[in-house]
């Protein structure tokens with residue numbers, strides 16, 4: 001009775017709070033984040049006054065998702081520079097906060113390079129801090145623009161692959177406004193399809209263990225009035241088996257030179273299912289997620305997360321600000337395997353869509369087709 005379980009979509013789009021912004025007040029500069037750990041119960045911003053507080057926000061996933069991590073890393077360097085802190089040390093702390101999303105180190109290095117170049121050119125500390133901030137703002141804007149181009153390229157691809165009728169798209173994790181400078185990666189494609197009257201259904205994987213799909217993608221889909229339905233991750237197989245998925249769209253945390261894709265754990269099983277059922281498995285990611293410096297999937301470091309994320313469940317209580325309830329799901333001390341990501345080999349990926357266009361990984365390495373990536 002899936003139809004009765006459909007999550008009601010709101011009628012119209014409504015604007016949301018920005019995922020990340022730079023603020024300058026009398027007490028100095030800060031990076032202000034929409035705290036994603038508190039969604040969907042509460043839309044609450046958190047203020048990071050220094051790099052250690054931003055690093056904590058990154059490791060606890062208050063700010064998350066590959067493109068936004070890159071943007072946060074760049075603003076983090078601007079923050080360290082504005083405070084007169086040691087920028088080299090800040091860069092190390094930020095870049096090491098999470099290992100898999102290549103965008104994080106890329107954003108950090110880019111702002112750090114702008115800061116260093118300004119100092120080398122004879123600019124004073126304030127001028128170099130302004131250069132780092134300008135670079136962070138540029139990266140922020142470029143990411144929004146890349147998102148728009150990816151959505152256009154991918155919608156055209158879907159018009160080819162699923163011609164003539166509204167589509168049923170399955171997505172995993174969260175890849176919308178909450179992870180980017182604009183409307184996102186894979187989610188932005190579903191949104192473009194919705195706006196074009198081409199989306200029949202967005203199937204939203206809940207995305208165990210941290211429920212980015214249930215908490216964040218369902219929240220974003222409702223914001224935009226999209227038809228969407230939430231499912232437990234292990235319900236995806238029966239959706240494919242009964243012919244109710246036309247395409248899988250996911251984002252990526254790192255794409256290796258051979259086209260291997262690291263993304264939220266649970267992406268690889270979807271790719272296997274998609275191949276078995278002859279459904280296109282499409283990855284939507286900006287060039288800043290492509291790492292030609294990683295030759296293949298085996299060279300990608302997969303982040304291991306704390307056991308409690310699997311053995312416990314934590315929930316916010318709607319309407320009671322700041323209140324958290326935690327329940328124990330498994331016996332205390334149960335050994336846990338909790339990788340945050342998995343790696344999908346290129347032969348299971350029908351297409352990788354970046355702002356530069358559509359790539360079919362089976363036809364050659366990314367490096368051979370496009371040259372070095374910015375992050376590589």
Ligand SMILES: CSC[C@@H](O)[C@@H](O)C(=O)COP(=O)(O)O
Pocket residue numbers: 061064065066067101172173174175176179184185186212250251252253263264265340
């Ligand atoms: C465009 S977002 C792509 C990925 O970053 C996203 O799918 C994902 O896996 C995020 O993981 P998270 O652990 O929530 O940061």
